Amino acid sequence: MSFADYLNVFFQSKIGLIFAFVLGSMFGSFFNVCIYRLPKELSIIKPRSFCPSCNKTIPWYYNIPLISWLYLRGKCAYCGAKISFRYFFVELLTALIFTFGVYKFGFSLKALEFIVLTSLMLILFFTDLYERILPDEITLGFIPIGLIFAYFSPERGFLESLVVGVIGAGLLFLLAYIYLKIKGIEGMGMGDVKMLALMGTFLGKKAFLALMIGSIIGTIVGLFIIYVLKKGRHYEIPFGCFLAIGTVITYLYGDNLIHYYVTHFLQHY
Known part of the structure; x- marks a missing residue:
């Protein structure tokens, strides 16, 4: 051996x-x-x-x-x-x-990638939970690391991760800008945008699945906090926490979730 x-x-x-x-x-x-x-x-x-x-x-x-x-x-x-x-x-x-x-x-390199990504999500989860901050040192600082992993990944390529990171962050920024213009208040911060760019480099196109999972969990928890705990509609929800959860779930089970959706829903259309 x-x-x-x-x-x-x-x-x-x-x-x-x-x-x-x-x-x-x-x-x-x-x-x-x-x-x-x-x-x-x-x-x-x-x-x-x-x-x-x-x-x-x-x-x-x-x-x-x-x-x-x-x-x-x-x-x-x-x-x-x-x-x-x-x-x-x-x-x-x-x-x-x-x-x-x-x-x-x-x-394996896969184990190292999992440990690095999940550790980053752990740090971001708690900084957002306690301070409502997603530090640039993590979100931006580790984008090159995600691209390096992408270069060696058989599941996604360097170009895919780069494009998804840029487009995903751009779309989230656009949604945040539109929400700000319509509601007059900030729906999400630039930290969330930068975090999605980081997610894109590590997950490739599956970053959009992570965003969806995070949004669903965040909506459920947010409604509970606002209406059950009576925190009010303007309570600041730490969206980065839910993006972190969505990222880990997607990294481990994203392929299974996509396969389940395709075989149980799309096949009927």
Whole structure:
């Protein structure tokens, strides 16, 4: 067997999956830094991790992914301030993303693409949820990475991803502009437009399916928030969260959804 085959066997083993889980949790710790700092336009490199309440630098033994949050019971070791469950949750989700990626796709470029895309969607989900911001460092910064993956992808080509990214973002911008002119209020921000461009580079033409799925989920959740939770019609819905969900669903099950639609609906016409 080649070296790549040995790596594939390793990552399909229990030890390999545990390794992927631990590695993912470490990246999740870094993603928490991105989620907290990028909307505030702070460096994600310096300074080291610190408590948002007392600004004390967190030593490495209080910064072990998953374990430290559980050990400290979700509190700062110095000032006792509550540390959001989000930190633990993001580390756990990222660990599961890494584990699932190598379990489903093995040691492959496809696994790397899945891990990168889903990790980006995870960061965008939480920055939009908490701050209503989709940072350019993610949406625009990773478009070249998506195009590189597209170049090597047998499912979509470089040109398809480039065209869909441009056209998709352009159409969404046009819809947002028309809504603004008609309603006089902003229906979606430029962050959503840039995010769709990113989605297009990773998904190709299936980005429109992701947009549709995200819109359906967003509409259902939005109606619940407005009419059940009584937040009002002008409550700002974090549409990027639903685009992120739609993107992951489409990446994993897009072909199956399209096949189901064609065989169960289009065949009757």
